[in-house]
Amino acid sequence: MSRYHAQWRRSALLATGLGGAALLLGSAHAQSPTDEPTVEQGPEPTVSADPGPMQRATASSEQIGAGTLMNPSISVILDGVYGNEFSGHVDDPGGFGMGHSHGHGHDHAHGIEDGFQLRETEIAFEASVDPYFDAFAMLVIEGTDHIDLEEAYFTTRSLPWGLQVKAGRFLSDTGYINSQHPHEWDFVDRPLVSEHLFGDHGIQETGVQLNWLAPTRTYLKFGVETLQGESSGIAPYEGHDHGFDDVSGPRLGTAFAKWGPNLGYNHNAQFGASAGYARAFQKGDIDDEEDAWDGDSWFAGLDAIYRYDAGGYKGQGDWTVQGEYFYRNIEADFYDDGDFEYAGTSKQDGLYLQAVYGIAPRWRTGLRAEALGITNDAFGHDEIEALDTSYRYAANVTFYPSHFSYIRAQVNYSDFAGGAGHGHGHGHDHGEDAWQAMLQYNLSLGAHGAHPF
Amino acid sequence: MFKRILATAVLATALAAGPAAAERLQVAATTTNMAMITQQVGGDHVEVTNMAPPDRDAHYLEARPSMMAALRGADLVVSVGAELEEGWLPAAIRGANNPDVQIGQDGYFEAAAQVELIGQTGHADRARGDVHPAGNPHVYLDPVRMAEVGQALASRLGDLAPEHAEHFYSNADDFQAAVEERLPGWEERVADAPGVLVFHADIDYLVHRLDVPLHGYLEPLPGVPPTARHLRRLVNELADERGVTLFADFQPADGARFIERELGWSYYSLPTQVPVDGDADDYFAVIDELVEAIASPAS
Numbered sequence: 001m002s003r004y005h006a007q008w009r010r011s012a013l014l015a016t017g018l019g020g021a022a023l024l025l026g027s028a029h030a031q032s033p034t035d036e037p038t039v040e041q042g043p044e045p046t047v048s049a050d051p052g053p054m055q056r057a058t059a060s061s062e063q064i065g066a067g068t069l070m071n072p073s074i075s076v077i078l079d080g081v082y083g084n085e086f087s088g089h090v091d092d093p094g095g096f097g098m099g100h101s102h103g104h105g106h107d108h109a110h111g112i113e114d115g116f117q118l119r120e121t122e123i124a125f126e127a128s129v130d131p132y133f134d135a136f137a138m139l140v141i142e143g144t145d146h147i148d149l150e151e152a153y154f155t156t157r158s159l160p161w162g163l164q165v166k167a168g169r170f171l172s173d174t175g176y177i178n179s180q181h182p183h184e185w186d187f188v189d190r191p192l193v194s195e196h197l198f199g200d201h202g203i204q205e206t207g208v209q210l211n212w213l214a215p216t217r218t219y220l221k222f223g224v225e226t227l228q229g230e231s232s233g234i235a236p237y238e239g240h241d242h243g244f245d246d247v248s249g250p251r252l253g254t255a256f257a258k259w260g261p262n263l264g265y266n267h268n269a270q271f272g273a274s275a276g277y278a279r280a281f282q283k284g285d286i287d288d289e290e291d292a293w294d295g296d297s298w299f300a301g302l303d304a305i306y307r308y309d310a311g312g313y314k315g316q317g318d319w320t321v322q323g324e325y326f327y328r329n330i331e332a333d334f335y336d337d338g339d340f341e342y343a344g345t346s347k348q349d350g351l352y353l354q355a356v357y358g359i360a361p362r363w364r365t366g367l368r369a370e371a372l373g374i375t376n377d378a379f380g381h382d383e384i385e386a387l388d389t390s391y392r393y394a395a396n397v398t399f400y401p402s403h404f405s406y407i408r409a410q411v412n413y414s415d416f417a418g419g420a421g422h423g424h425g426h427g428h429d430h431g432e433d434a435w436q437a438m439l440q441y442n443l444s445l446g447a448h449g450a451h452p453f
Numbered sequence: 454m455f456k457r458i459l460a461t462a463v464l465a466t467a468l469a470a471g472p473a474a475a476e477r478l479q480v481a482a483t484t485t486n487m488a489m490i491t492q493q494v495g496g497d498h499v500e501v502t503n504m505a506p507p508d509r510d511a512h513y514l515e516a517r518p519s520m521m522a523a524l525r526g527a528d529l530v531v532s533v534g535a536e537l538e539e540g541w542l543p544a545a546i547r548g549a550n551n552p553d554v555q556i557g558q559d560g561y562f563e564a565a566a567q568v569e570l571i572g573q574t575g576h577a578d579r580a581r582g583d584v585h586p587a588g589n590p591h592v593y594l595d596p597v598r599m600a601e602v603g604q605a606l607a608s609r610l611g612d613l614a615p616e617h618a619e620h621f622y623s624n625a626d627d628f629q630a631a632v633e634e635r636l637p638g639w640e641e642r643v644a645d646a647p648g649v650l651v652f653h654a655d656i657d658y659l660v661h662r663l664d665v666p667l668h669g670y671l672e673p674l675p676g677v678p679p680t681a682r683h684l685r686r687l688v689n690e691l692a693d694e695r696g697v698t699l700f701a702d703f704q705p706a707d708g709a710r711f712i713e714r715e716l717g718w719s720y721y722s723l724p725t726q727v728p729v730d731g732d733a734d735d736y737f738a739v740i741d742e743l744v745e746a747i748a749s750p751a752s
Contacts, residue, residue: 059605059612060566063556064535064587128556134547158552162525213525213550219518260518265506268517307517311509313705314678361678361705402676403513403540 072127072135073447077183079120081440083112088434093390094417095348095378096196112189112438118143119440120182122150126447132158138181150181150204162213172203173211173223174254174274175324176303186320186356186364187394188410188438192372193350197299197328199232203276206230207250219260219270227252234297234328235278243286243338244294252278268307275300286335293379295332295343301325314361315400323353327375334379344384347377362401368394373417388417408440478614481520481527481554483538484511485726486593486736487564491531493733494606494624498617502527504545507726510703511537512676516544524549527560528613531606534563535570535590559612565590567605568598571661572654591655594725595662596740597636600629628733635737639663642748649747650687650712652679652700655725656743665747668696671708679708688715699746701725721746 090111091097112119121141129135137152153168171179177194179202194202207227214220229235229251240246254276261269277298284292303324310317327349334341354368369391376387396410414434477500482488488503495501502523505511511533524530524545532538546554553560570588592598607625611618640663648666651657654675660667668691673683688711698709698720709720723742727735 059562059609061557061559061561062563062566063561064563064565064570064590131557155547157555159550160552162550164550211550213521213548215526217522219522258518260522262519262522265509268515268519270518307515309509309514311506311703313703314513 072125075122075124075126075444075446077120077122077124077181077445078443079118079122079183079440081112081117081119081188081438083114083117084437085114086435086437088414088432090412090414090434090436091416091432093192093196093372095373095376095385095387096390112436122181122183128157129154132156148201150201162215164211164213166209166211167207169204169206170209171201172205172225172227172254172276173209173256173258174198174203174225174276175256175301175326176270176272176305176322177324178202183442183444186322186354186366186398187368187396188408188440189394189412191324191350191352191368192370192390192392193324193326193352195233196372197233197326197348197350199234201231203227203231203234203252203254205235205252207252218262219258221258223256225252225254225256225276226250227254229278229280234276234299235281236283237280238282238285242282242284242288243292243335244280244282247280247282251280252276266309266311268309270305272303273301274303281330281332283332284335287338289337291381292335293330293332294335295330297328297330297332299326299328301327310358312358312361315358315364316361318358318364320356321354322356323351325349325351330379332379336381342383344379345377346379346384347375348373349375362399364398364400366394366396366398368392370394376417390414390416392416404444406442408438408442410438410440412436412438478528478610479526480529480531481523483530483532483542484593485729485731486599487531487533488729489727489731489733489736490564490599490603490606490628491529492730493628494603494621495610496620496624498614498620499610503729505538507724507728507731508703510701512540514538514541516541516548520545521548524554525551527551527554529560529562529609530554531562531564533565533590533593535565535588535592537565537590559609562606562609564592564599564602568592568601571658589654589658591658591725593658594656594740594743595658596632596639596737597662598658599736600625600632603628631733631737635740639740639744642744646747647695647697649696650691650698650709650718652698652704652708655701656699659740659743660747663744663747666696668694671698671700671712678705684708684711687712691716697721697746697749699723699743719749721749 119142122138124136124138126136133154134157135154138150140148140150142148149169151170153166153170156165159165173179177185177191178198205227207225209223209225211221211223228249230237231252235252237247237251238244254274256272256274258270258272263269275298279296281293281295281297284290286292286294301324305320305322308319312318330346333343350370350372352368352370354366356364356366358364372390373387374389376389377384378387392415393413394410396408398406398408400406414436477498478495480491480495480499480501482491482501482503484505485503485507488501491499492501504520504523505514520541530546532542552558555561565588570592572589573587592602603625607621610621643663643665646665648668649660650668650671651660652671654670657667669687671679671684673680696718698712698718700709700722702722702724706720706722712718713720723746724739727739
């Protein structure tokens, strides 16, 4: 067997190192035109050995790439899911069903239903506007008929001192997963805490963000956002037409900090803290024979992610552990059929912890555990009710044929608390347990940009 | 320039940093080879932070917070380019809030944009694999092109720090001279080489430069792992040839083992990047090793 590996590397390195050093020391003599060695031997054209000071080429600042030809670059992301509840039924977790059956506007369910569904078709446009702005827009077609403007914002590219402004409609940088699009998730579905404290799309708002990256050797970023306040879970707004007081926007403010210590090439971590306050929390319709809440709200939370890069081929051996905790406080007056019933404070929270491991090149498996309503003092029909905690567990396997496609199989086990809702206050019991299986495909067409950490 | 000085002064004050640190150009390099050429040309006037480890495939990294921190304070980012770092560098630059290193600015430098590329197919069809339509980005494994990159880098560093321009050019000339000195030796060493089979179209820059027969790739398509069907086809096609199989240390050996079993070809798993903080000698050692492997007697 003639197979051998690079065991002789060190000695060769030492030998050539000495030779190279001698060469470099003596290389000044090789500069004279007379003894200039020729370079041109390979099949490709090259520059002549030394163009001389007068013919020095200037260096290009251009980017070589296919995408530079198209402005803006366009990408389309297809996302389809097949779902099957093969045991039990997934209902709203106790204390978190509010508004789903009585809400206004587009009140489409975001849970995974049985059978085939075209969950999302994302159409994204991205380009530099001019030397001062970059812009991004993403349209989402949910199913076949509902078009949503997921994001449409610009960011500045020339502010000094590590400052950047983002403005338009965008996903808030609160927490970790909130700013990610569904195709970036490691699981088919959004974590319960994100869906039920912030809304079906997370905190997706119109407004302005100012962020500052500190000039430190470790990554340290601070940001504040002033937002219109229209996210269903944290800042719903109805206004005068529905019997509430008008509250002028912007109605939601958030602040966040992210810290990423330097842990070398194999380990990466980021820790975040965020909080927000909404001046208006208006839910329902006061005059229209509905339960309604009118007040304000705030939230606070922590997020952390750790990644281990094993250096294996196509992600083999890589680890990711990620978790978030959020607490939401709503102080509101409760109306029933247009009559004031009581004033109260709803306190609810939730967390998830997930781990993903590269079991083989191009294959990853993930586990996720979630708890929603560890503190679950929610608005009920009569008063604030203390409800049980809902739990959900998920396991999945994902195959990535390339960087532009994946196929995922996932099983969820839901153990949700019973509802507080609408006259059937169950109190301390759990609803039906449910098992659910999902198959997902996700395909990216076109210039699909890099994701932030 | 005044803006830069002002910004630097403000930052220095904010950080209470010593004047020595402020005087040196801060460079963020995407790979250790890029860090090597930057350090070689910049000498004492640059401080280079390397963003990616040498034993990883720079195609498949993610934008990490530490990269953004490095880019935040950089006067210059030095990348391989031609979309090699497409998966992470643009995102890291966007997250770094540093106007100086944006694409098109003086602080943005791609090695691939300074030299002529091979493999400019123009095909952007991903059914052909993870293709780079604008050309093969792995220019760093051709020492001659690396010397050209060094010259361009000298020019760029000279734009950023004109007072040291002559020093940069002199260093780039030294590197180029060292390459020229070695090239005939490398060519002679592989003059009778039977040819190589490589894993990915990366080492083929060196193979092209030294005019060695290239027998093919273990990957059926760029970025697609070797399949049994493709390997069997290679074995059939190469049954009457002689050669060696060569691949980077972060690529798997299974395909090469199969070729060895079927054809008796030796295989070599070698580094294609210098170690962290490696210098020109380390780079020549990387090339020497690859050349030795190419030249090794075929079985």
